Amino acid sequence: MSINEPINNYRNLNPLDIYVLPGYTIEVFAQGLNSPVSMVFDEDGSIIVGESGEIDGNARVMRLANGSYEVVAEGFNVPLSGVNVLNRQKYVSHKGVITLVRENGTMQNLITGLPSYGDFGNTQVAFGPDGKMYFGQGSATNSGVVGPDNGWVFQHPYFHDMPAEDIELVGQNFITYNLFTQSPYDYSFTGAFRPFGFPNRSNTVVLGSLRPTSCIYRVDLDGSNLEVFAWGVVQPYWIKFDRFNRMFTTNLTYDVRGSRPIKDCPDEFLMITQGMWYGFPDYCAGLPVTLPQFRPDVGPQPDFLMANHPMLPPRPIATVEPHSGVRGFDFNYNESFGPFGDAYVALSGSIYPVTTGGFPLPGVGRRIVRINIDDGNVSTFAINRTGLGASFTQGGGFERPMDVEFGPDGAMYILDFNLAYPMTPNRYVPNTGVIWRISKS
Secondary structure, X not given: OEOOOOOOOOOOOOHHHEEEOOOEEEEEEEEEEOXXXXXXXXXXXXXXXXXXXXXXXXXXXXXXXXXXXXXXXEEEOOOEEEEEEEOOEEEEEEOOEXXXXXXXXXXXXXXXXXXXXXXXXXXXXXXXXXXXXXXXXXXXXXXXXXXXXXXHHHOOOOOOOXXXXXXXXXXXXXXXXXXXXXXXXXXXEEEOOOOOOOOOOOOOEEOOOOOOOOEEEEEOOOOXXXXXXXXXXXXXXXXXXXXXXXXXXXXXXXXXXXXXXXXXXXXXXXXXXXXXXXXXXXXXXXXXXXXXXXXXXXXXXXXXOEOOOOOOOOOOOEEEOOOOOEEEEEEOOOOOOOOOOOEEEEEOOEOOHHHEOOOOEOOOOOEEXXXXXXXXXXXXXXXXXXXXXXHHHOOOOOOOEEEEEEOOOOOEEEEEOOOEEOOEEEEEOOOOEEEEEEEEO
């Protein structure tokens, strides 16, 4: 199939609907993808795309080369969250598993049984300067407590967040109706870091897990010697090393939902240091969630869940507006393109009212931002002229940017998710994922 001839062309594409900084040009590079979430260039310059399978149930890896698509591998757990390339081999992250796809097409599961049954899963892998592999593992819940917002609880009733080290809890419990009886007269008490319906006592100690949630793991390339590198990161969506071998991650943070809603927590761009704790579930952007600015419109001021914190968590390199949806990113090392060493981050935005306090936010995120690593300044690099996602205006620009990669030609490539049906956030138009290309004029 030609990359410029989608199977079902239900998406209007018009690069003129996107504003880019003066001196740059944007164009459609490829289209017809299905739920694309990850993109990387392989050794021969082809683009490798990971499709999550959220639309058609077929989580797969695709190669875009010579004007057409080729299926590299398929049949992965849904959702597939990322693919990376090393020595012509593909490392595929999908729900609870990391799989090696060899050059001859054979596959081997390197890691299984990751704690990915909750809200967030395991992420795309990154290859470190030490020859090891790194990846993120998201939290099970929004902010440490299993509640009515966690639909997965019926399939995994004993699943919950797990810390990387022993922690002492205050003992606060949260009362909700019993999810398993659905009776308005049957209540349950649930404590932090516990399954639904399991309360905590004061000064409860939760033992650290060898496979915790909300952390960053390090492992040998063959999947052995799995260890926790850092923890307390809500959802470390993307990991990448810069030219100085420093690790950075985008971090999707708390929402206004569940038994412990937290309002106006910005998404984060973090530099990760080994052994550090980054605040989950009691800090946001280095600030305690007990501050009035994080109180939801409906509900109490969040209290600390932990009686003692491992350390004062570090502040992010940069923050972006709450619910912006920080996703994949890349560093620019082409001086002719723009400022050397800056990070360019895809912001997908949010179309799920349950996460944003009851209403969609079509004007948040849905753009590419540039982050100055030295001072943390965040500026918009490319955005729809309306400021809204394409599905809200029927325009021809961005829908939900998911990844940014600089290609061998020095241009920027942007992976854009399928078009959503307006006001129906769980439905997408098939085969409308896009890759955009931005070059210097």
